[in-house]
Each structure stands twice: as C-alpha cells, then as structure tokens.
Amino acid sequence: MKLCKRCVNPDTRPNIFFNEEGLCPVCQFELQKEKAGIDWEARDRELKEIIEWARENTKSSYDCIVAVSGGKDSTRLACYARDDLGLNPLLVSCLYPPEQMTERGAHNLSNLIELGFDTIAISPDPITWKTMMRQSFFLHANWCRSTEMALYAIPIHAAIAYKIPLVFLGENPAWTIGERHGRLDGDASKMRYCHTLQGGDPTPLMTKDISKKDLHFYTYPPEEDVEHAKIRIIYLGYYIRDWSGYNNAQFSIERGLETRNERPEEIGDLWGFTGLDEDFRIVNQMIKYFKFGFGHVTDQVCEAINSGMMDREEGLELVKKYDGRCDERFIKRFCDYLEISEEEFWEVVDRVVNRELFERDEKGRWRLKEDAIEA
Ligand SMILES: [Zn+2]
Structure with a gap:
C-alpha cells in the first residue's frame, strides 16, 4: 500500500488516482490552490446564480432542502443556508431506528431543530432496515450499503414530493478525501454513482422477506424523475470558505452539538x-x-x-x-x-x-x- 507523498492518503482507496509524482488528487488540488489560489468571487457568483434560480423555480414556500443528520456538517449547512444566504430551508432527515440511534444523536437532531428550523424526519420501517443491514453486512461486509442509500435518497424524494428544486449536501468527497464519482465542483448530481450508493438501486440487497414496495425510500429517484422535477443537487461545502470537518465541529459545538x-x-x-x-x-x-x-x-x-x-x-x-x-x-x-x-x-x-x-x-x-x- 502506497501513501501519498504529501499527505497520508492511501492508493487502496476506491476510485482514487495518484499522479506520477505520487501525489493523491487532494494534494494535487491543494498545490494548484497554493499556486493559483481559489477564485472565491467566481464561486460566490456561481452560488448566487444557483440561489436565484432556486427562488424563481421553487413551487413551495421553501427555497431549498438541506439534508441533515444533526451532526457537525449538517448544523453548519442549515445555519449557513438560512443565516448567510438568507434562504428559507426545509431540513430533511432520515432517522435511524430507536434501537440504533444514540441518545447523543437524538439530542443533536433536537438541538438543530431548536435552532429554529422546519424539519421533516422520515423513519424507515426498523424491521426492513435491519434485514437490509444484515444483508449488506453478509454480502459486502459493509452494513451501511443499504442505510446510506436511504440517507441519500430521502432528501431527493422530499424535493420531488414538495416541489423544492434545490437540495444541499455537504462536501464533495473528491476534494476532501480524493474519492471521485463526478465533477470536481459543487455539482452533486452524480452522487448516486459513489462507491457506497452504486447507482442507488437497493434491489441486489433484497431478501425473500422484502418486496420492492418496501424499498421506496432506499431507491434513489430515477434520473428522468430528477430531471423532470428540475432538481439541482449541490455540495454547499464547496462554496464555503472555511468549510472543514474541524471548523464545522467548532461552529456546531458553540451552538449545542454534543x-x-x-x-x-x-x-x-x-x-x-x-x-x-x-x-x-x-x-x-x-x-x-x-x-x-x-x-x-x-x-x-x-x-x-x-x-x-x-x-x-x-x-x-x-x-x-x-x-x-x-x-x-x-x-x-x-x-x-x-x-x-x-x-x-x-x-x-x-x-x-x-x-x-x-x-x-x-x-x-x-x-x-x-x-x-x-x-
Ligand atoms: Zn495527498
């Protein structure tokens, strides 16, 4: 296993490509940034255009959806959308079953809601949830396969159902860890093709106890539905100057994150x-x-x-x-x-x-x- 010469990113990470000098993609971006800087004004303009587009195209009282868990990144995103961008966001959360969710998790989601947000929380059936998790674990030694599908599909289902055209996610993983599944900017429309979601189709994880009807919230809405509803999915983290896991945590701890x-x-x-x-x-x-x-x-x-x-x-x-x-x-x-x-x-x-x-x-x-x- 080779590590990047500049950081410690390993070449065993799925979907990662090192250059001839042995640098991972994240470090290549970092060096480019050092040399040329980031054109933040261009990013600001791009975001402004996205926001104007969302305001014009929403058929709801909400301008955007922010996918949240109640953790550090989602607390930061929700506050940024409302307080810095002046948007009226609807928060959408996929809840873990009570048997899996920690007290801390319940506290943090309540804390985020109490900061003053309208929130929709969807709780998928815990029995199907567990069956799918077990299947993901036995087939792939990765229990999150099924649950991540629900986590990422639910905000898109909500966007279609409530006719809200803009969905904000956190960070583009290409920039932070070097796993690339789409473009390198704020566009998250290719999210479904990341390593975990595998196209967003949960049927390979079905068992005889599960029918397709049970999988509505695990199934990523088809591309034509997303296009028809004119939904844009954006990594908001790309547009925030001091976005990082560490900074987001400090921000959120000050606002009650446990x-x-x-x-x-x-x-x-x-x-x-x-x-x-x-x-x-x-x-x-x-x-x-x-x-x-x-x-x-x-x-x-x-x-x-x-x-x-x-x-x-x-x-x-x-x-x-x-x-x-x-x-x-x-x-x-x-x-x-x-x-x-x-x-x-x-x-x-x-x-x-x-x-x-x-x-x-x-x-x-x-x-x-x-x-x-x-x-
Ligand atoms: Zn590196």
Missing part, C-alpha cells in the same frame, strides 16, 4: 465529533481498515495536514496508532443488534481481510504487517 467522550483507541477517531448519532459506524471503519488498510483516522489526518494543523510525520504516527481501532463492546452491540453471533461476525470479516496487508498476531487478531505501508 460530541463523543470516548478515547481514540476505542473509536478509531481522533476528535470524536464524527458519526455521533449511532455507534456501528465505528465497527464499519474497522472493517474498512481490514479491507483497504485505512480507516477514519486517515481521513482526519489528511484533512489536518492539508489545513496546516499537522505535519505528515505526526499524522503518520496517529494513523499507525489509532486507525481502525474499535472497542470490543461496539462489536458486541453490533452483533446483538443484527442478531448474529460474534463467530458469524468474524467469519464475514475474515473473508474480506486483505491478506497482503494484514497478518494474525499471537492472539489471533488481525494486525497490519510491518512492511504493509510504503510511506
């Missing part, structure tokens, strides 16, 4: 302000780490290096120490929730562990090989 208090070695997360609304993401990041050799700490370190908060050496240390870490209690809770045994859990995980990068230690646990990383 963060995690677990240690990085328990959650594979340096700062504890990502994925606050449920805990199984920690398990998924561990599995991702076994599959590709990197987890959430790599993403955090890349962002920190690019924003000048951290140098590469320090970042590399943190990645080695904390990436992919997940306390056993989260695995146990995950198995209890999915109603599977821990043996079944490890059977699935063992199947996808990258043997070129990982070996078993004396206790039989997976660890990164000494020479796995070419830093």
Whole structure:
C-alpha cells in the first residue's frame, strides 16, 4: 500500500488516482490552490446564480432542502443556508431506528431543530432496515450499503414530493478525501454513482422477506424523475470558505452539538465529533481498515495536514496508532443488534481481510504487517 507523498492518503482507496509524482488528487488540488489560489468571487457568483434560480423555480414556500443528520456538517449547512444566504430551508432527515440511534444523536437532531428550523424526519420501517443491514453486512461486509442509500435518497424524494428544486449536501468527497464519482465542483448530481450508493438501486440487497414496495425510500429517484422535477443537487461545502470537518465541529459545538467522550483507541477517531448519532459506524471503519488498510483516522489526518494543523510525520504516527481501532463492546452491540453471533461476525470479516496487508498476531487478531505501508 502506497501513501501519498504529501499527505497520508492511501492508493487502496476506491476510485482514487495518484499522479506520477505520487501525489493523491487532494494534494494535487491543494498545490494548484497554493499556486493559483481559489477564485472565491467566481464561486460566490456561481452560488448566487444557483440561489436565484432556486427562488424563481421553487413551487413551495421553501427555497431549498438541506439534508441533515444533526451532526457537525449538517448544523453548519442549515445555519449557513438560512443565516448567510438568507434562504428559507426545509431540513430533511432520515432517522435511524430507536434501537440504533444514540441518545447523543437524538439530542443533536433536537438541538438543530431548536435552532429554529422546519424539519421533516422520515423513519424507515426498523424491521426492513435491519434485514437490509444484515444483508449488506453478509454480502459486502459493509452494513451501511443499504442505510446510506436511504440517507441519500430521502432528501431527493422530499424535493420531488414538495416541489423544492434545490437540495444541499455537504462536501464533495473528491476534494476532501480524493474519492471521485463526478465533477470536481459543487455539482452533486452524480452522487448516486459513489462507491457506497452504486447507482442507488437497493434491489441486489433484497431478501425473500422484502418486496420492492418496501424499498421506496432506499431507491434513489430515477434520473428522468430528477430531471423532470428540475432538481439541482449541490455540495454547499464547496462554496464555503472555511468549510472543514474541524471548523464545522467548532461552529456546531458553540451552538449545542454534543460530541463523543470516548478515547481514540476505542473509536478509531481522533476528535470524536464524527458519526455521533449511532455507534456501528465505528465497527464499519474497522472493517474498512481490514479491507483497504485505512480507516477514519486517515481521513482526519489528511484533512489536518492539508489545513496546516499537522505535519505528515505526526499524522503518520496517529494513523499507525489509532486507525481502525474499535472497542470490543461496539462489536458486541453490533452483533446483538443484527442478531448474529460474534463467530458469524468474524467469519464475514475474515473473508474480506486483505491478506497482503494484514497478518494474525499471537492472539489471533488481525494486525497490519510491518512492511504493509510504503510511506
Ligand atoms: Zn495527498
């Protein structure tokens, strides 16, 4: 596994391409930015045009939809749309089932709503939800496959249903982590083709207990429906000058966001302000780490290096120490929730562990090989 020469982005990330100098796309953008700067005035003009278009084309009292979970990015986006852009946003949220959602997650969504927003929250049927999650886990060792489909499809369904033409999402992942599935600007119309959504069709995850009718909110509305409803999907983060996970967290904490208090070695997360609304993401990041050799700490370190908060050496240390870490209690809770045994859990995980990068230690646990990383 090769790491980017400037940050620590690995070449095992899906949909990533390094240049001849061994730089990841994020660093190539960063260097371009240093050289030429970003034409923020052009971005401002572009956003202004989008907003005017939305105001003219909405058939609703709302100018736009902001897809929210109640976390740091969505709190920032909702406030930005209302307070900086002067829009009248409708917030749309897909709720995790009560069995999965943390108290903290419920608090954070309430906190966001209490900042003064109209909000629609859709709760998909928890039984289908769990069945689809189990299927995603057994087929792909990635339980989020199905749930992310619902998370991303629901705001688009709401936009069509309520005749609101503009949908704001957070950041273009091409810029922050280098996973590219569409254009490099604020346009998010190709979101459905990202690695997790796979075109937005949940039918490969169906079981005999599930019919197509159960999957309305998991199914990304077809391209012709989105076009017919003249919907534009935009990464608002692209237009915000100080947009970053870290800055968004500071902004949201000041406005009541509750963060995690677990240690990085328990959650594979340096700062504890990502994925606050449920805990199984920690398990998924561990599995991702076994599959590709990197987890959430790599993403955090890349962002920190690019924003000048951290140098590469320090970042590399943190990645080695904390990436992919997940306390056993989260695995146990995950198995209890999915109603599977821990043996079944490890059977699935063992199947996808990258043997070129990982070996078993004396206790039989997976660890990164000494020479796995070419830093
Ligand atoms: Zn890089």
